[in-house]
Amino acid sequence: MASQASQVLASPHPAISSENRPKADFHPGIWGDMFIICPDTDIDAATELQYEELKAQVRKMIMEPVDDSNQKLPFIDAVQRLGVSYHFEKEIEDELENIYRDTNNNDADTDLYTTALRFRLLREHGFGISCDAFNKFKDEAGNFKPSLTSDVQGLLELYEASYMRVHGEDILDEAISFTTAQLTLALPTLNHPLSEQVGHALK
Template sequence: MASQVPQILASPISCNMENRPKADFHPGTWGDVFLNCPDKDIDITTQLHYEELKEEVRRMLVAPMDTSIRKLPLIDAVQRLGVNYHFEKEIEDALEAIYHDNNEADNDLHTTLRFRLLREHGFDVSCEAFYKFKDEERNFKSSLTNDVQGLLELYEASYMRVHGKDILDEAISFTITHLTLADATLDYPLSEQITHALKQSIRRGLARVEARRYISIYQDIESHNKALLEFAKIDFNLLQLLHRKELSEICRWWKDLDFTRKLPFARDRVVEGYFWIMGVYFEPQYSLGRKMMIKVIAMAFIVDDTYDELIPYTDAIERWDNKFMDQLPEFMKISYKALLDVYEEMDQLMTEQRRQYRVEYAEKGDDTTCSSLSFGSQMDSSKLQTNIRGV
């Protein structure tokens, strides 16, 4: 196969962009909304207060309690407010103690909350505790419906189920029925929590989106922790500012490439791609990873949308070399050069960190993706020809 490559690339491929199949992707909707970012930084007074609040929350997480399980509501609030990435060790240590604590949870809410939090963190915790919620006829006790907050926690815990554990499947059906009935009779903020939960459980939410939503709810819960709430608000604003700066940088990079004019058939989805990456890792220490990954994703869109002239483009990508660019049609040169530039930038940044080996893995992954696109496109073409012959 390798010996055929020079023949394939021996002369430029003639291809007219106007003759390409059109996918009719709708144009990008964001325009220049994120092109510029407010140039503001946190003042020293706010920064100092922020650090003080952070230490106060840390002290609460490590403070001894009469039983370790009493710390569950605090851990849950820290997670749902989106600041748990500051206290990973403290939370892990607390949950480790809770896992090994033989004292049975003293109420239904603690039972379900313990189960959910431990499973979220990978602990092998049994569903056996939920059988205490059933009566002699193996139905869920009607008394459970008297505690709507506990019912909501049972609902959320049920989404941590695994295959073969029927009791949690039954719990979902039971809680959905009774939460739906109770929702219309409740006051804010509990009513809002239930309405949202029935649409989307905690397990299925995106961390930053859910944090912003929960901040608004948590501040109206009478028992909220003021220091934690204030810390979460400042932290959200700081992290949002960082994300805005990153997105602004990415949008400028994308606009400079001018793909919307040069390759009008391709998708303009760089903002959506950045949002997708935010669902993978949002923490500040992964800033470089986010910026590199969105560039790779954006180029994957372009490569995918360019994939009609299969063999020459696949061969060029497998070689990662500018000298093969002259063998490509003009519109393919645009995306190929941009792709090489992204990986060249990645190579320079990783070399500075002595992690250059990571780029090789990324390139191999891109090769695999392109080979898959090539195969898929050939199959689509084959099916189209078969259908035409059939007609």
């Protein structure tokens, strides 16, 4: 973890909210059961080799250069949700540090989903990212823009990101109220698997 980033978060703010943050139950099944099912201790050499090859592929995907560092965010999130990020701690930390450094350069055109996902992942890893990035999603009256209500995936990510708030971050307090109301309204109209993800997060 970048010590500089950790200090930015730790020194000017108290600890992140201790509320139990619900997390949407996503289904990133691109690797099937390979990582999900824990192998027996007596696995054969061929299976062990398959595991190592798969880990090498994932590691390469995390580290592979891209034009926009924000493109890495959904993949890193999927790896974490699968519970296998401990295999790639250094690679994930390095990529998030790059994303943190590029935040100001890549923020202007990012949508709600990307902005919220980046905020959540960086806060989870101790980087001192500011919640000011969400100001662009408010209108002149200081309310969240009505157009956001059609972006359910973005609302869901903002809902989760809001639980990484610290004391005094009023915009994230407002975001929890706004997203809870909008996601509750949208839930009956959603299709699977998004309906399941939203329902799980709101529990």
